[in-house]
Amino acid sequence: MQAYNRLLDSPPPVLSKLSFFIQRFNYELAVLSRFFIAIVGGYFFTAVSVSLLSVVVPVSKVDAVLLSVSASILIYALVFIYSFYLQSLKTVWISILLSIAVQFFTLSLMKGWL
Amino acid sequence: MITLLPFSLCLIAFNCFALAKYNHFKDVFNKRPTQQQRLILLSVAWISILLSLLLCVNQLQGYGGLQFCGYMTLSALIVMIFYSFLVRLTKLFNLLILVILAMSTLFFGLNGL
Amino acid sequence: MKGSFFRSMTWLHTWVGLLVCWLLYLIFFAGTISFFRDEVSLWNQPSIHNIEQQTDRIGAQKQQIITGVEYLNAQAPNAPNWRITLPEERIPYLTYGFAKPKEPGQRRASFNNSRLDPNTMQPLPPFVDTRGGNFFYRLHFDLHYIDVKTARWIVCFASLFMLIALISGIVIHKRIFKDMFVFRANKGSRSWLDVHNLSSVFALPFHLMITYTGIITLIFMLFPHPVNTVYEEGMTGFFKDFSPSNPINNKAKGEAELVPMKTILDQVYTKWPNADINRVMISNPNKAAATIMVLVSPGKALRDQTPRLIFNGVTGELIAQTDDELTGSKALYESLNSMHTGRFAEPLLRGLYFLGGIAGCIMIATGCIMWAKRLRERMKKNTQPSWGLKLVEGLNLGTLMGLPLATSAFFLANRLLSKQVAERADKEILAFFLTWLCVFIIAFVKRDKLQWCVMAAINSIACFSVPVVNALTTEGNIIQYLRNDQWALFMFDSLFLLFGLLFLLQTEKLRTGLQTKKRLHISTQEQKI
Numbered sequence: 001m002q003a004y005n006r007l008l009d010s011p012p013p014v015l016s017k018l019s020f021f022i023q024r025f026n027y028e029l030a031v032l033s034r035f036f037i038a039i040v041g042g043y044f045f046t047a048v049s050v051s052l053l054s055v056v057v058p059v060s061k062v063d064a065v066l067l068s069v070s071a072s073i074l075i076y077a078l079v080f081i082y083s084f085y086l087q088s089l090k091t092v093w094i095s096i097l098l099s100i101a102v103q104f105f106t107l108s109l110m111k112g113w114l
Numbered sequence: 115m116i117t118l119l120p121f122s123l124c125l126i127a128f129n130c131f132a133l134a135k136y137n138h139f140k141d142v143f144n145k146r147p148t149q150q151q152r153l154i155l156l157s158v159a160w161i162s163i164l165l166s167l168l169l170c171v172n173q174l175q176g177y178g179g180l181q182f183c184g185y186m187t188l189s190a191l192i193v194m195i196f197y198s199f200l201v202r203l204t205k206l207f208n209l210l211i212l213v214i215l216a217m218s219t220l221f222f223g224l225n226g227l
Numbered sequence: 228m229k230g231s232f233f234r235s236m237t238w239l240h241t242w243v244g245l246l247v248c249w250l251l252y253l254i255f256f257a258g259t260i261s262f263f264r265d266e267v268s269l270w271n272q273p274s275i276h277n278i279e280q281q282t283d284r285i286g287a288q289k290q291q292i293i294t295g296v297e298y299l300n301a302q303a304p305n306a307p308n309w310r311i312t313l314p315e316e317r318i319p320y321l322t323y324g325f326a327k328p329k330e331p332g333q334r335r336a337s338f339n340n341s342r343l344d345p346n347t348m349q350p351l352p353p354f355v356d357t358r359g360g361n362f363f364y365r366l367h368f369d370l371h372y373i374d375v376k377t378a379r380w381i382v383c384f385a386s387l388f389m390l391i392a393l394i395s396g397i398v399i400h401k402r403i404f405k406d407m408f409v410f411r412a413n414k415g416s417r418s419w420l421d422v423h424n425l426s427s428v429f430a431l432p433f434h435l436m437i438t439y440t441g442i443i444t445l446i447f448m449l450f451p452h453p454v455n456t457v458y459e460e461g462m463t464g465f466f467k468d469f470s471p472s473n474p475i476n477n478k479a480k481g482e483a484e485l486v487p488m489k490t491i492l493d494q495v496y497t498k499w500p501n502a503d504i505n506r507v508m509i510s511n512p513n514k515a516a517a518t519i520m521v522l523v524s525p526g527k528a529l530r531d532q533t534p535r536l537i538f539n540g541v542t543g544e545l546i547a548q549t550d551d552e553l554t555g556s557k558a559l560y561e562s563l564n565s566m567h568t569g570r571f572a573e574p575l576l577r578g579l580y581f582l583g584g585i586a587g588c589i590m591i592a593t594g595c596i597m598w599a600k601r602l603r604e605r606m607k608k609n610t611q612p613s614w615g616l617k618l619v620e621g622l623n624l625g626t627l628m629g630l631p632l633a634t635s636a637f638f639l640a641n642r643l644l645s646k647q648v649a650e651r652a653d654k655e656i657l658a659f660f661l662t663w664l665c666v667f668i669i670a671f672v673k674r675d676k677l678q679w680c681v682m683a684a685i686n687s688i689a690c691f692s693v694p695v696v697n698a699l700t701t702e703g704n705i706i707q708y709l710r711n712d713q714w715a716l717f718m719f720d721s722l723f724l725l726f727g728l729l730f731l732l733q734t735e736k737l738r739t740g741l742q743t744k745k746r747l748h749i750s751t752q753e754q755k756i
Contacts, residue, residue, distance in 0.1 A: 039384075047452045054453035061457050062468045063556035068453045069446045070559050073439055077390050084239050085232060111456065117575065132408045176529040176562060177571060183432040184579030187586070190407070190429035198410035 030089055038083035041096040046076040048103045055110050119218035120182065123166035124189040125211045130159035132193050141201045233399060240395040244594050245619075247385040249626045252591045254382060256630050257367035258437075259584030261360065262569060262577055265317035266715040268359030271641050273701045274352040276716060278319040278344050288313050288504050289496075291345065293488050295323045300485070300512070303339070309509040310338060314345045315524070317715070321345045356651040357641055362659075368445070371656065376448070383442055383449050390438045396427060403428060416600050423593040426586045433583030434590070440567035443560075471547035473537050479515035486519075486543035494545060495521050495536055505533060509540060517541055527571050531564035595623050621670040628682035629666030631726070635689035636662035638723075642700045676744075680737035683730050690727035694720040 022029065054068040079096065086092050132138045134155040139147040147155070166185065170178035196204050260267065269275060281287060295311040303309070308326035312318075324340040342351045358365075365371075370378035397403070407428060410421045427434065447454065451462065458464035488507075495502055503524040510518045517540025522533045530553075537547040553561060565571060569580050602616045612620075640658035644651055669678060697720060698704035705724075708717035 047450055050450055051452045051456040054457050059554070059556060062465070063554050065453045065457055065465060066560040067556035069450060070443060070556070070563055072446060072450050072453075073387070073390070073442050076387065077394060080387075080391050081394060084235050087231060107456070135408075138408065174527060177527040177576070180566065180572075181576055181579075183436070184576055184583075187430045187433060187583055188579060191582070191586075194408045194410065194425060194429060197408045198412075 034083055034089060034092070037089075037093050037096055038080045041093075041100070042076050042079040042083065045079050045096055045100050045103075046072050048100055048107060049075055052103050052107045052110075055107065117181075118214060119222050120166040120169040121185045121189070122211050122215040122218055123162040123169070124182075124185040125192065126215060127159045127163035127166065128186075128189045128193040129208060129211065130155045130162070132197055134159065138197050141197070142204050233401075236395040236398045240392055240399055241598070243388045243395070244392045245598055247388045248591055248595045248598070249622050250381070250385045251389055252588065252595065252626050253370075253630065254367045254385065255584060255587045255591055256634075257363045258441075259581060259588060260634070261364040261367060262572075262580050262584060263715075263719075264360030264364050265315075266360070266719060267363065268357075268361065269317075269319070269715055270697075270719045271357045271359040271638075272354060274354055275320050275342075276701065276703055276713065278351075279346050280319075280712075281314065281345055284314060284316075284345075285501065285503050287345065289492055291321055292492065292504070292507050294348065295321075295507070296485070296488050296509070298323050298341075299325055299509075302341075304513050307336065307511065308338075309512050311507040313504055313506065315505065319345070320351060321348075355641075355646055357655055358652045362637070362652075362656055368441075371660070379445055379448055383445050386438055386442045390435075390442070393427075393431075393434055393438060397431075400424060400428070416597065416604070419593050419597050419600065423590060423597060426589040426593065430583045430586035430590075433580070434587055436566060437583065437587070440563045443563045444567050470532065471535065471537055471549055473518040473539070473546050475546050476539050476541065477511075477516050477518055481515045482513060483515040483517065483541045485509070485512050485517055485540055486538075490543040491519055491521065491538050494538070494543075495523070498536070499523060512540065515541060518546075525571065527573070529558075529562040529565045529571065531561045531568075592627050595619075595627065599623050617674070620674045621667075624670040624674045624678060624682065625663075625667040628679065628686060629663045629670075631730075632666055632682070632686050632689055633659045633663040635686070635693055635723075638693050639689070639696055642696045676737060676741055680734055680741060683734040683737060687727050687730035687734055690723050690730060693723040 050068040050072045053071065054064040057064045057067060059067065083092050083096070086095075133142065134147070134152050136146060139145075139151075163186075167179075167182050170182040170185070172178070174181065196207055200207075291313060292311055296309070299306075299309045299311075302323075303325040306325035307328070310322070310324045310326070312322040312324070314321050321343045322340050323343070324338040326336040326338055329336040342354060343349060344351055368379060368382050369375050370382065403424075406421075406424060408425075410425055411417055442449070447462070454465045455461050458468075460467075495504070503526065504521060505524050506522040508520045508522070510516075510520075519538040519540045520535055521538070522535045525534055532549060534549045536545060538544065539546055550557070569577065572580055599616070599619045602619055603612070606612060606616060637655055637659040640655040644654060648654060666682065669682070694705050703711075703713070703716065705717060705720040707713075708720065
């Protein structure tokens, strides 16, 4: 118990340096985080949603691929703008990650991977 | 000659869009436009531009659609140049495109019939 | 929410623009030149300058194909591939080629090509080794000196940022309709903003289209996921469905006589009377596995995959063909792809595409310049410029003045390099990049108004010298081109004269600007005394 309290009173130097770093570059880290979710999150969101689209659309295989691929950039652009539309960074991260997971789960069910 | 009709319609449309704005109207006619004049100008503008689109797409479908976008681009540029640099020549310019429009409509009508 | 959305879009527009603006300028610059790829290749190749316009180009094709097959049969009856490329509107010569055996490590076999004047059917003088317009075409998506795949990923993401910049730009341009025709000259950064807004707005449909469709051309590299989801065999399975091919006799063994071309051509003309044939490709000629593919120009239709008929080379039976009627999805995909390259464009539409491209270059250039001006305005007085400002200004000078100079250097190298030099095509490209590097070095050292003025003057001299060197090193010159109706060559030389003039105007403007500054400086010095 005593050892634990002592840990809370004076945290080890690594932790304090890290929290200092986060506080100092809070704005820059937030910007980087938003760009990261927009670019990387957007990419995976688009990948999974066009794959889902190509399975769902009731046309021939070739047509499904061509249609979903043509719409992919529109989806990517919209997700990108969305990441900068919402004020709360946390909501952006959670909503994008969650929707990727849901779509991937639906896709796996439809394709019988599960 | 045939291509001149949709292009001149586009030019007229952008010209009227420009004139419908207070500052450009004032530059050309030295007085503010009345509400009725603005309404007329805007209606003429919208009708010409939609007619131009219709003619282009009717002639050549997808290719025509692209041509229409190209005509819009070139017309907007020409109108932009006139209203920024050659304001005094605008009246003459308007007359010129009306003449071209009349000639190409005649040509189109004669060939269409 | 609207207020902060507006602010976040403003922030996004400037940052997304800044990250890639110089690369985008390169892409737009090279891409705009690529619209006239065939004309540039024509200019680069003096042997084909004086080919006369064919009186009946399409009517002569049947005989050209039959003669070609006879010629190739005599030259290389056992080559793996024959290729007959017929003259087009913008490519005036006829090519009979056969594939040489693939060397170890080569991805694609190289061709031995005989080029003929289609009017006389005589061989043309030997071609100079040059990439011509294809250099600029490849430059704008494969970049150069780096691995092709990496380059395409970079270009894809840059284009995505361009699309985001366009969308955010539309959102933040509140006065888009009010200020549509407004340009205020000589008002400093306000004028730059006006030019930026005007060049973006008047060609907005073009910018949106070219950016979106540009990414679509590389979409299967970017998102192979739908293909892998729908097809078990992945890309191979997809391409089997997407492109017609010959599965019937292409694995047959042994020798067999090639069916006469007349049989094939009769079928082509029955199906498509007045077909404008682009190319005839015969694989495994004189074998049982022979396949004959006839590619026909789609004309003004928005098609990306050239319509083709595939025949069994032994029996002459039609095996496969591109669809006559495209499904909605296919039509969408093909329209998007074909709209980007604009291969169907006739001179008027092609000129309009070029105009849009130039508007794009102006939009990006003014964006870059405004960034530098804004950083400089924010700089506190009497302090040294930050490394960020130096970087932005240096990249601006290097790219905006360097690329045109490098282009002039490329064309001058084409005329001045000796014909026998080894790897001549690569040397022309090296001239391009070395010149660009030199401008970057100058920009690295100093990047004031004086350097801009000097670079503009050098650019002006370089542009004027291209038609002059052309006249001195080839048989023709700009006046002859006008008299002989050689429009492509005339336009090429004229454009260089025009740009020379524009650079001269820029030099003058910058020079008077420098003189005014000097006079003001001297008068303030005098006042102090």
